[in-house]
Amino acid sequence: MNQNQHIETIVCKQSDKEKGKYKMRLNTSIExxxxxxxxxxxxRGHDESESSANPGNFIALVKTFGxxxxxxxxITLKxxxxNHKMICSDIQKEIVNAFAMEVLRAIISDIGDSTFCLMVDEARDISMKEQMALVVRYVxxxxxxxxRFLGVEHVTDTSALTLKSTIDDFFSRYGLSVSKLRGQGYAGASNMKALVAVARKHGHISSLFDFTTRVLNVVGSSCKRRDLLREKQSEKIIEALDMGDISSGRGLNQETNLKRAGDTRWSSHYNTLLSLINMFDAVIDVLEIIGRDASSTSHRTEAQDIVDRxxxxxxxxxxFLMKNILASQMSYLKYFKGKIKIL
Incomplete structure (x- = not known):
């Protein structure tokens, strides 16, 4: 019996050949x-079909390797x-997760038995899931x-007990010792969110925030209106410079725009109110133009109502009351962060 033609020999040869192809496809996807x-x-791309002109970066690079x-x-793509293309989203995620694990192991190995500090911040994603970002600082x-950024952990809420439990679990999984922890820093995002919520319970303050958002939506609803706002603000700055009301110099009187507030940052609310104060005259000018020239009667009426208010x-x-309150809160946070750095 010719052993070279034996079915078991042929199967083994074919198996080794397929293993080699699989390894090459996997290495290509990894690179x-x-x-x-x-x-x-x-x-990923929006259309990853074979006929697509722009199938996304991953498939495009696999084609380039080919x-x-x-x-x-x-041996790749078509x-x-x-069932062995090695390009689906699940495969991509597994590869990236393997990268993340190796990077994390390298960071923890670099820390070794040294002491370290932990910094935590909220990192809510686009699906509105609460997440906690973890960063370590060490010598x-x-x-x-x-x-070094360690990763993002999902949390049900940002209360102290939940954060502590998640941190303990993270340390346990990756062999970090709490006994080596020498400092902790938190952004206080949940507290900021709570303060905003409390402030909004006051009728006048809630109305202020809602109305400010309305002003931003009307004045910044199109590129044309934003350009007009910048033009009017530039004219106001030039006029103020000519009259000596403001000074010129490096870093002063930079081009700016109205800023929107976030849910968890006092600074964003403060910057929103401050930008409105600084651009108040320009905003009034733009709204008066909209109230006079807008094609829709409802738009003209809305702009005129906003000007009146x-x-x-x-x-x-x-x-100005909320601007002063937020300014004092920011000063306290800067002082507190400075104390943390000193410690």
Whole structure:
């Protein structure tokens, strides 16, 4: 019996050959994922079909590898088995997760038995899920201060007990010792959110925030209106400079725009009110133009109503009152952060 033709020999040869193809496809996907991850580029495209002109960065790079190496082209994409293409989203996520685990192990190995500080901040994603970002600061073996991002952990809420439980679980999973922890820093995002919620319970303050958002929506609803606002603000600055009301110099009188407030940052609310105060005259000018020239009657009426309220005593008082309150809160936070750095 000819052993070279034996069915078991043929199967083994075919199996080794398929293993080699599989390994080459996997290595190709790993190198593509490594390049995209390193440069912070998107993996997926809207249309990843074979006929698509723009299938996304991942598939485009696999094709590029194939054009460079005919062996890769012969076993990837349309030339690969349907269940072994190594390009689906699940495979991409597994590869990136493997990268993340190796990076995390390297960071923890670099920390070793040294002491370290932990910094925590809220990182809510686009699906509105609460997440906690973890960063460590430590001194490496060469004496340099290093900061490393460890990852993002999902949390049900941002209360102290939940954060503590999540941190304990994270430390347990990756072998970090609480006994080596020498400092902790928190952004206080949930507290800021709570303070905003409390402030909004007051009728005048809630009305102020809602009305400010309405002003931003009307004045910044189109590129044309935003350009007009910048033009009017530039004219006001030039006029103030000519009259000597403001000074000129490096870093002064930079081009700006109205800023929107976030849910968890006092600074964003403060910057929103401050930008409205600084651009108040320009905003009034733009709204008067809209009230005079807008094609829709409802738009003209809305702009005129906004102008009337902007110029009212109640609004001006609420605007400057909240601006001063937020400014004092920010000063306290800066002082507190400075104390943390010193410690």
């Amino acid at each position: 593509v994922a490594r390049y995209l991850s390193t440069h912070g580029l998107a993996f 054009r460079i190496n005919s062996d890769i082209e012969a 030339n690969a088995p349907l 490496d073996k060469s004496g340099s201060v290093i900061e 902007l110029l009212s005593f109640d609004f001006i008082m609420s605007l």
